[in-house]
Amino acid sequence: MLTLLSHLRLSARRLALPLLSPLILALPLSAQANDLEIHGSNTIGARLAPMLMTAYLQQSATGKVTERPNGKENEKLLLANANGKPVRVLVAAHGSSTGYKALAANRADIWASSRPAKDSEIGALKSRADLTAPDSEHVIAIDGLAVLVHPANPVNELSIDTLGKIFAGEIRNWSEIGGSDSPIHLYARDDRSGTWDTFKSLVLGKTYKLDASAKRFESNDQLSDSVSQDASAIGFAGLASVRDSKVLAISDGNAPALKPTQLTVASEDYPLARRLFMYSPGQKTQKMAADFLEFAQSEEGQAIVSRSGFISQNPMAVKPNFDDSVPASFQRLTANYSRLTVNFRFSKGRTKLDNKAQRDLKRVADYLSREHLTAGELLLIGFADQQSNELRAQMISELRALSVSKALKDHGIPEAAYTGYGQYMPVGTAGGNSGQQRNGRVEVWVRNH
The missing domain is CATH 3.40.190.10 (Periplasmic binding protein-like II)
Structure with a gap:
């Protein structure tokens, strides 16, 4: 439950405000204490973050959540009442780099970013949080x-x-x-x-x-x-x-x-697809921020992502329209299947799933449960980036698919069928960091009914 006292951060910036209580009414809205602040990307802050936060607040708010200008361009205040207490959230959308600076300076609870954290940013904050860890890096949309x-x-x-x-x-x-x-x-x-x-x-x-x-x-x-x-x-x-x-x-x-x-964006096959992130200080994330981030990544939150115009991470089945570039063998392999709008990708080495993939495991399990499908109706197809020979590429593609099949066991999906398709059907320039990240993938297919 949301309360002003439980979510108020006692930073120096905010501690000073009660001493000025006789003057509060004379101050602009932006000078008052906020229970939570999101700084960063205009892509996220213009519509998506306010929509997600409004829906999150409405879960426990009494009455309507109000959106008001903050007196500054590209800034908004969201106001609500929870348990008779006012709740104020600031969304400041001046660019991804500004969000990092605000988080580093302890002026933001959440950094909204339309790019991954840079190595320099990760290094600068490593004493406070690991921005590459699942409790700090949150993919909220594609x-x-x-x-x-x-x-x-x-x-x-x-x-x-x-x-x-x-x-x-x-x-x-x-x-x-x-x-x-x-x-x-x-x-x-x-x-x-x-x-x-x-x-x-x-x-x-x-x-x-x-x-x-x-x-x-x-x-x-x-x-x-x-x-x-x-x-x-x-x-x-x-x-x-x-x-x-x-x-x-x-x-x-x-x-x-x-x-x-x-399909092309959700699977990240489209060459200019990108993930939209929110970063938080890991275990030091305040409760309201942590609860909001969990909501944003939930099935309900991802439905709001879709309504905002971005691509939801909730899987859906799509029957692709193959062109002449797709090999006949692959068309036969998938003839009785539809493809889910999710690809499993890897962070380090050949088989370690990245943070988004870890959450996508549960999303796939939830999809099968919701659609009353069994593990026997699932097919995982692994792909490799370009290798020195076809045999090596085939082995890598199969190992990637096997690693996803094993990981799905922890989510109640035993022995999902898998195969590898080697280094064929690249979605981008093969080799190098870009090729490894995009071509090294596992597609998810479900049998048609």
Whole structure:
């Protein structure tokens, strides 16, 4: 149950406020004590975090949860009453890096980030918390970084390499890539944005640098609206902010071009898919924050993620539409199955499941129970990143599938069938960190009824 006293953090910032009680009414809302503060990503803070927090508070609130401006751009206050006590939550959405700084300075209870924590950030906070541990790193949604153009633009797909050249200014006219004879106008998120960090990492990398002509935006929605009004524009934003712009299909290496969809993004096969995180100080996380993070990752919380425009982690079965790039042997293998919108991926080595995968084990078990399916109707298919020979790749792919099958036993799913498909059907550039993280995966298939 929520109470103001049980959730009030006695930081220096907040301890000083009771001494000023005669002046409280004269202060702006942002100067009053908050029971919980979420700082960071605009992608998360614009809609998703307020929606999740509102639903969480409504579980124990008396009356309606009220959302009010905080007097600062991209900041919101959520106000509620629980057990006759007021509860105040601040959501400040100024970019992922600002959330890390607020958490490090003990000004935030939760850091919302649209990128993983950097090694430097993990190292700086290691005395307080392990940001790589399951009790600190929480995946709350999956997002697809949508590449946006004007609705009338005839270009339908681009490779990641071509996209990098465009944003580096090496390709400056749409006619060079099959479009009209017009200059390309670049639209990009600002330097504090996790969306920008993701684009820089996945598209520009160490090869390209953003051209100085690019217009920068603090908000995904503002960027998308500007692209939809400029026939020469190209930009990128979170999937929930497509609005009136046109979305391009993106290819990585020899893999087929994919548009961001429920299946391609949830499975992280789409080359610009990304995880949306909330970070907390592990065992030192205050109770209200810990309870909220658990709610956000629950089945109910993930249903809210879906309503917000992002991709839920609740599994659903989809029958893929195979194109000519899918081998006939794989089509025969999966002919009587549908694919779940979840892939198991690995953090270290060949078979150690990452933090999201650990929670996905329970999600798959819950899905089977909900749909009245047995372990005999499940098929796990492992894949390897490119190896020195096919036999090695086959062994690695089978070991990955076996590791998931064994892990599912702890969730009441005995002896799930599994197989390996080697290094075939890559979803991205094989080899290296990117290839290992995306191609090294285990797909989950369920028998059709």
